[in-house]
Amino acid sequence: MEAATATRETRSMLVNIGPSHPAMHGVIRLVTELEGETVIRTEAEIGYLHRAFEKSCENSTWTQAIPYPDRLNYVSPLINNFGYCAAVEKLLGIETTERCKYIRVLMSEISRITDHLTCIGASAMEVGAMTAFLYFIKAREFLYEIVEEVTGARLTISYRRIGGVKADLPEGFAQKLETALLKVEKELYEVDKLLTRNRIFVDRMRDVGVLTREDALGYSITGPMARASGIDYDVRKAFPYFVYDRTEFDVPLGERGDNYDRYLVRMEEMRQSIRIIRQAMRDMPGGPINVDSSGKVVESFELVDQAKMGKTSGLVNIVTTVEPTLDGSQRPFHDRVMPDEKRVVLPPKEDTYGNIEGLMNHFKLIMDSHGIRPPKGDTYFAVEGANGELGFYIVSDGKDRPYRVRVRPPCFFAMAGLHKMLEGYMVPDIVPTFGSINMIAGELDR
């Protein structure tokens, strides 16, 4: 009798989720305390992908550090790449050319779309909608082809140079871009039809993983997550950089801050990004092109041979064909996307091969312990990354290597506030919530 009336003691259970778990894209470990199937406490352990980003940057020259930011948020590498270089430019006080700014905006927005496509596709797959994943990866493939066309690589692009970009846009780019955008819009429409009013999807996402406005502010969460919670903050609007102040776009806002709102915000941001891309393509100026060339096309090896024989007088004005990886770096294109800054920008290949000033300029920038030397000081530059404010705090001591490169990764703050979105919900809710945060281990652990 006594045993039956005594209150039964319930014990909570500790469950480790990750670091190798199908729903944890990226490596993170969640130590979850469960009571029945309800999550009562959760803690995120990070650091599984610490790759010493900051130390690597400090040990390389300003230019050599460019590939490292690519691999911070590897779903949208172009934005990171631009963020780092723009911070260095701010330190140097360089103004880039108009055309270059438009190219940056264009490429950033393409990257934002690929990021959101991956995020929504993966999180839809995790709640069972495999079709949406396949459609979105297909759409991402169209954009990767465009990115490859411009930068030469699909994913880790290193397209940006300090002062400009690697090369001008290729021939017939506008047409290819428009074709790809139309295809992407079609996929967006299809997935919108599949998911947005899908009963199963809405049931899994609606009112799950709610992040209140206060919590989002308290944990300084930015990006689509904060906007889904109703915070009207977008670096592109608040502190316009490149040419975002001249482009028209809306910042979508959510109301409830749940998974479904985050999904809707991302979907709308993709449409806005397409809008920005179209505007950038329309408004992009041609910029200066040297027209004094004789129109004769010379192969670059021929150029070198002529220079060896001393026939250099006419080389400056010659249009060269260079090897495909350098396509778009010839003088006419070079001047469009690179500012006239000898202390930072490599000369066009005609000058490097053709005259001694160009050659010296080239080697002064390439040689060890010469290179780019920003003045002493520090600067902070933030861009709107796909997950939020992505800031670079850079300290220079006047040498050819950065003294310090510090990143403000948007994911880090989201992970700090993760428990607010998981506690009180059920175990299966962890998966869609975590998917909608779009945690990227590369920028989280650096």
Added chain:
Amino acid sequence: MATAPSEGPGFFTSKLERVIGWARKYSIFQYPFVTACCGMEYMATAASHYDVDRFGAGLPRFSPRQADVLFVVGTISHKIAPVLYRVYEQMCEPKWVVAFGVCTCTGGFYDNYATVQGIDTIIPVDVYIPGCPPRPEAVLDGLMKLQAKIENQKQLL
């Protein structure tokens, strides 16, 4: 002169081995150990555009017990290395390992205190796919090399 059964594989066992090798190479159940950037290209390869299912490897299993090829995709830091080793140990024989991306092959350009300089310092590797990250075509090439290896090796019966 006929070969005595104890001297080598007879007609029947060698044919059986070939049949098993042929079957095994088209039923690869992979465990994607995805950590970093290469995961994006892994996704691209696995999805419909490049369609890894054409090679009989279209069904990733996220339990090491059900998988027979371990795809190590992305940088392995010293913190995740014990986890990788444990996953490898949990897999049943016969098992193969693919090092996907240059970080897993050699450490890549992360030559620093945090990164394991090639996963072959921890577990044996069958196929290396270099690239940062490798293109899907390179991944498919690596997969075909693995298939050739699976087909031609001595099968554990």
